[in-house]
Amino acid sequence: MPSDLNYGLSLFGGRALQWIDEEAAIYAICQLETNYLVTKHIGEISFEAPAMQGDVVEFGLETTKVGRTSITVSCLVRNKITKKTICQADDIVFVQIDPETGQPAPHGKTLEELEQQTKNEIKTLNL
Incomplete structure (x- = not known):
């Protein structure tokens, strides 16, 4: 949309960073089954190709690490039609917080459990 464009x-x-944070948060919320996550860190972001007005972009997200109170994901943004990578954001860390204290709180999930959950979801979709 025109409101998403720069002077070039x-x-x-x-705007891309805003979308990445939003999409990664939705993904992390679904993975950990909690709404009480906050963004702690976004690591390196590499812009590789422009997205132009009218392009449709898609987001690919992957869990890379799970801590006691945190989840780390990576995000690939690419052009839906050409499949060219627009940007890659690695090391996006979300922390579960206790809604009453605002302090980090354990989420009780492991990377292995989340990987198995994803495999089960894929099997369900392939029925």
Whole structure:
């Protein structure tokens, strides 16, 4: 959309970062089955190709690490039609918090459990 573009008429990097944070948060919320997550850290972001007005972008997310109170994901943003990578964001860390204290709280999940959950979901979709 025009409101998402920079002066070069390509996707504004700040808007891409906003979308990445939102999509990664939704993904992490679904993985940990909790709404009480906050963004702690977003690591390196590499912009590789522009997205132009009218392009449709897609997000691919993957869990890379699970801590006692945290989940770390990576996000690949690419052009839906051409499959060209627009940007890659690694090391996006979310922390579960206790809603009453605002302090980190254990979520009780492991990486192995989340990987098995994903495999089961894929099997269900392939029926």
